[in-house]
Amino acid sequence: MTTLRRAASVPGTRILGLGSAQPEQVVTNDDLSKTMDTNDTWIRERVGIVERRFAGEKDTVVSMAVEAGAKAIADAGLSPSDLDTVIVANCTTKSPIPNAAAQVAELLGIKAAGGFDLNAACAGFCYGLGVASDLVLSGSSKRTLVIGSEKLTDIVDPTDRSTAIIFADAAGAAVVGPSDEPRIGPVAWGTAGDLVEMIGMTERQHIYQEGQSVFRWATTKIAPIALKALDLAGLTPADVDVLVPHQANLRIVEAIAKKLRKEGAREDMVVADDIVYSGNTSSASIPMAMDHLRAAGKIHSGDVALLVGFGAGLSYAGQVVVCP
Template sequence: MTSLRLAPGVGGTRILGIGSAQPEQVVTNHDLAKTMDTNDQWIRERVGIVERRFAGEKDTVVSMAVEAGSKAIAAAGLDPADLDTVIVANCTTKQPIPNAAAQVADLIGIKAAGGFDLNAACAGFCYGLGVASDLVRAGSSRRALVIGSEKLTDVVDPADRSTAIIFADAAGAAVVGPADEPGIGPVAWGTAGDLVDMIGMTERTYIFQEGQSVYRWATTKIAPIALRALELAGVAPSDVDVLIPHQANLRIVEAIAKKLRKEGAREDMVVADDIVYSGNTSSASIPMAMDHMRTAGKIHSGDVALLVGFGAGLSYAGQVVICP
């Protein structure tokens, strides 16, 4: 079994359970072609997406987070009372206060929980996982629930094919607790604030991105960040069983995997491709992809997984985890 390296004297943590939630409405490329100048082939060739899920009127960042979080707690074999901290990573809540985390904690039944929202856009889950792990290691939390939840259809112009074909709605969650053997490696994170104008929102109304610039940045910079996460955890590329990058674009995912294989990752390394049927769900994409892969039998308990998120900010973060 692969062992992860931590700083001397630091206790271990691990993911105890994962869960996810998606709205019922499936939107195919053919559906989008009815309302904008696009087609199935054009979308598949550029971003690799076949379909995605759009939220209904009753679906919110909070409601999807509650569903995903509840599933993660159940998967961990725990009760809500066993947790004391809730972190909700998101960038699409309609108002800055009250935060989503307090509402999610109460609705799940985690009473008097420490709760806060975290905004690192598409890197949000990895940021939240790093923070939760450190809180548990430090003794500030017994067990923490980390959720990435996004209703991106609230901030996407439905007539803008550069964004409307990509983004979707969902939530993914993980329970973090103490462990004798480390199951979450140190986080390798950072920002490139000089590139802040590549992805953003116009007066808090619609999201925009410079697609080609983001593509070049991601295909150039993310693989080295992933390698840094491996180095911090004391893990070799050949030890990685599963690669779960942010599901931004299938071409980006494949480019990252190709570069890691050049650095020694195995050809049989399983690579997440949840983007194909879920679209880009920002902070929800990594935990949801992990949950879908677990359900499909593509990954197994004990597998070494490399997570790496990246998005607006530009923010990025990655860590090695042992699959629950």
């Protein structure tokens, strides 16, 4: 029997650097009230959003990914030649080919990179982070750039207040590389395909969601996924310094945090609330929230972060990471 040589493996992986990018245009709740039947109080009470960013004509999934990716590479103290793989998690590119990853790699100067897009909607970054970690662990990649980038305004009906008040545009990125010990935990992921109709696209290619059904599902099913991720990492809720759930809705974020505290998470656990000033940016929300928390001095290198994403599919994924 022929024996194949295995690629070199490493003891563990870690996030080496973070970066994020947002368009310049700030859109407030009052701005939206000029084009639809809504107001600032109504939006704040239901989803917790104060403002969000909308892309301009020149902003694309690729351009925002390049900006966030470049920042993450610089934050890691690396150059593009130090990376060999690019993963772009997204669900909003206008065309499935060419993929965003190949374009991003070329624009960043990562030559001959392995590159592919990944679509797990709002869970995309956590899926991508899990894949990136496994690529490095197996020896298939030395260092991987994983980016969540979305231009949701391309698929939102601007007159539909159930979606137009929520979604926004942005990118968030992380560089994953080898570590002397595990600093990215195993991914706890899955799908609820029987609920696929809760979030989807209309015939006119606009996103829709059954808001109340998604809310009930997320507030009951996501905390157990977060607890599973902790168990896979050999930790307990008390070990968590920062909780970074997908920024779908502030009420969902707060409900997940409340359930984790009932299971032993500390009262001083930092809870990401980037939704307030960034809106729901799908696969970009988790890495961008981490980057913003760090910039604000609310989390620090070495903190234990619990990440959990969830969205259309219905797809979900979570893992524990140590902050870079």
